[in-house]
Amino acid sequence: MFGLENKDNSNGEFIFDLEKELSDRKKHEELKKHIQGQVLKIKEILRTGGNKESYDKFGQLLYGYIAILKVMSRVNSK
Numbered sequence: 001m002f003g004l005e006n007k008d009n010s011n012g013e014f015i016f017d018l019e020k021e022l023s024d025r026k027k028h029e030e031l032k033k034h035i036q037g038q039v040l041k042i043k044e045i046l047r048t049g050g051n052k053e054s055y056d057k058f059g060q061l062l063y064g065y066i067a068i069l070k071v072m073s074r075v076n077s078k
Helices: 017-022 023-050 053-075
Strands: none
Touching: 017 023, 017 053, 023 053
16 A cells, blocks of 8 residues: 555665656756756745745745755765
């Protein structure tokens, strides 16, 4: 259930789909560059201001992108 029935590794540790995808070095770098570009765009939008509703949404989106970059760096260090 929930993907836990297919254990691919012998030590019983669960491997997430994101970890499998990021094991490919080329794909990891492409995704990282894309996310960093998106972060820069969002920061630029937030600097210009705008209405409160879109400002809050872009702020949440920025936090999400920063979180995925942290996860990617931790997966990379394993």
